[in-house]
Amino acid sequence: MSVRIEASVSDVVGPVPRRLFGSFVEHLGRAVYTGIHEPGHSTSDSRGFRGDVLELVRELGPTVVRYPGGNFVSAYRWEDGVGPDRPVRLDPAWHSVESNRFGLHEFAAWAQAADVEVMYAVNLGTRGVQEAADVLEYCNHPGGTELSERRRANGADRPFGFRLWCLGNEMDGPWQIGHKTADEYGRLAAETARVMRMIDPDVELVVAGSSHADMPTFGEWERTVLRHTAGLVDHISLHAYYQEHDGDTASYLASAAALDAYIRTAAGVIDELGLEVGISVDEWNVWDLRRWNETDQPRLVAGGWPEHPPLLEDTYTLTDAVVVGSLLGALLRNVDRVTMANQAQLVNVIAPIRTEPGGAAWRQPTFHPFRLVSSLARGVSLQVSVEGDRLRTERHGEVDLVDVAATLDGSAGAVFLTNRATASTDVEIRLRGARFEVAAAETLSAAGPVSLPGAAATSDAKGTTVTVTLPPRSWSLLRLAAPDA
Template sequence: MTNQAVQATINASRDFGYQAWDRMILGHFIEHFHTQIYGGLYEPGSPLADEDGFRTDVLAAVRELGVPIMRWPGGNYVSDHHWYEAVGPERIPSYNKAWRVEEPNTFGTDEFIKWCRKAGVEPYICTNGGNGTAEEMCNWVEYTNGWRDTRYARQRRANGNDAPYAVKYWGIGNESYGDWQIGAKTVAEWGPYVAESAKMMRAVDEEIVLSASAVPDAEWTLALLKHAGRYLDLVSIHGYWDILHGVDNVSDYLTCMMATENPEEMIEQTRHVIATAGFTGRVKIAFDEWNLRGWHHPGGNSPEALAARERNNIPTTYTMADAVFSASFLNACLRHADVVTMANIAPTVNARGPIFVHKDGIVKRTTFHVLRMYHEALRANVVASAVSATPLAHNGKSVAAVDAIVTADESGHTAIVTNRHPGASARCLLKLDGIPLEGTLEAEILEGETPDSHNSVEQPEAVLPRRTTLSAVDGYVEIPPHSVCVLRW
């Protein structure tokens, strides 16, 4: 492959109007897996923890990202989680059959809500759609949101929380279609199960925003919407594209780039299923688990299998491939902001998360910087844009070498441009309503010395964004290879 500059044209057209987007697209996810909770955001006794056991460095990093919403407690974990075991003064440790480890239940609903309030994020609770019941789900809503003098509201008050938590966002089940889930359901079972669960949850609180586990597949999701669509606000879909759960054979940069257009395909497929079911405009998409790389957890509960989960924390995994993929993912969600109203990177800390937590501090991985750039740079409305670029090919596949999104508000415009090419700069022609841009643009660029550059405990700032200016000459701007670039005018 040559490293001659790739060519791209980005034409933002205000004639096609603006699409407001939901900040929940920048959401996050945390699960009781390995060291995400214990030894991650929650570490009582650590000199870096506050009086509630929450890591203050993690809280500060989450605030820096402007995280709007956090999905919890799973994930696979939730299919064997019973909320009532993890509230009150007498916690009941349990063996979690999803992750095959003992769960102390010292971080439960009350701790999660308290953490969310300190972090300034909206809580999003995923309920047990595995071995749980509709009754258990609605009792959980009563515990968090009940304001009358009822059994579970009284229990919350007895646990020291008089005012209702008013948890707005709820999900029914996690990947309930998969045989890897405890209590997996069939197509015939899932729709009626969700309908009954949603009906009972709404009987407790009519104002909740409710999702249910789905896939971009007509058979599963059409049946779900047929039975339960009238109760739902969202369908929940998940995507990981470098599948590593069994073998930790991390894909190289170019292989990862070949997956950068797959999330958009999933969104379009799900949009079509929603339309076919007759719920366009009424049911939206929550892409509430996403990441380039899946979590490594080889089967079994032997000491060797459990120890292998530590491989998720190898720093060389998290390169500019992860950064560029993440930007491409967010651009896809923003382009479809009329139907995608939430997305949650999975997870926030450790495993594949943008924040790596160790006993002495944190490391901000390449994806952290992408998420922070989007949080700070995006304006209120997405401008319709046509993007064309030289193909980037690898192993019989190809994607556009350049991807971009343009947003605007009353004060100006922002373009976020990703150059997926590993070694060639991108000569991008930027147009607004067909007119090439001219002059000096404020820029923030995230790039690495190589496509495999990464941050680690030893070198936490090997990859950092840099602020600069770029000149648009006859509309052309040069974007470095394997980079994410914010442009403002």
């Protein structure tokens, strides 16, 4: 099997936005409680933040974290999570009990400790314009009003200054609390956006797009919602989860082709309307939904209303990590349209980081491609073309045998490669316009990256040719450096 890849340092998709490497913390299962927050744990500080988790989060490298949901936000009362008196509530989204011991102030402090930007979601399910205006004033107004003074009395003298705000979550989905038609949601989102901009003109607003590409309303939902919110919002969301169906590993490994098509279809709707709106893929990951549908949900319904039960705690494999790496590549190939993205989620819930209550925290295999791409993908994303052997899949048709994304940052480059074949594949990469050496070549194992032998580069006046043999069904990376760097 062989593939030829062509790229040029002058043929650029666009700058790589740092917000492309976001994550997500929802009040779901053990994402918060015994995830990022566990008072009394041997590593926890005086605020209850698990130090072992914070250390892994810093290593992982997310730049922005979405909070507090997710489905959870569509029935959430933000006031329950501030101040000394915290009511215990039912969380109908995840059939659990929410203690509200961890709320807005705690998350703002945790985000500062983790050195991440906050992407805050407002409830447009059971609530609406007034509540969104209230929480924005509480968070961002300096002082002198009832809500801003309440924040100061609750321990935050300075405003939080959150810039990124989501206008609800997955409102196209019948499963969503407060589910609405596109017209109903579009009008509510527009009304909410107007008053939020009156309170703080500097906010960036994300309107809810489709929950997945197979929604029967996909496309028309975006048209309707964007017509209502044109000129009022900066980004529209897409959510995308992928899993292996019935042992069809080939289609699973081609999931990035589906994400490419999903993004480009949404971009086409934006262009059709003549708008300048970014795409926020603010939930994406690999997720075996059968666990929720067949195990977690029936157990919850039968067992009452537990407090932060273990939910959606998928144990990931090397194949899952390969797919995650390829999905990151799809995001990089689309940086001309994708302005931000959030892998869902950060800890315990379909997450790269797992913990035991009172015990250890550890990295899942999906941790490693995210860490490597978030640290190495800098500068600009390059246009790439692939020729050679192809792979036919049942779900996605014919796709490139090797999925590739490449970035360039001055004298340093990175190439990210997914071999979807069941056999080793010989790859030749021709990078025109610059001389490079292979500074390092790595491929994923279940425990993390290991050296990939045999990668070699030759240069001439036209550019650089790199040859490498990729292991079967693998995700690999090449670090490139100018000879005199």
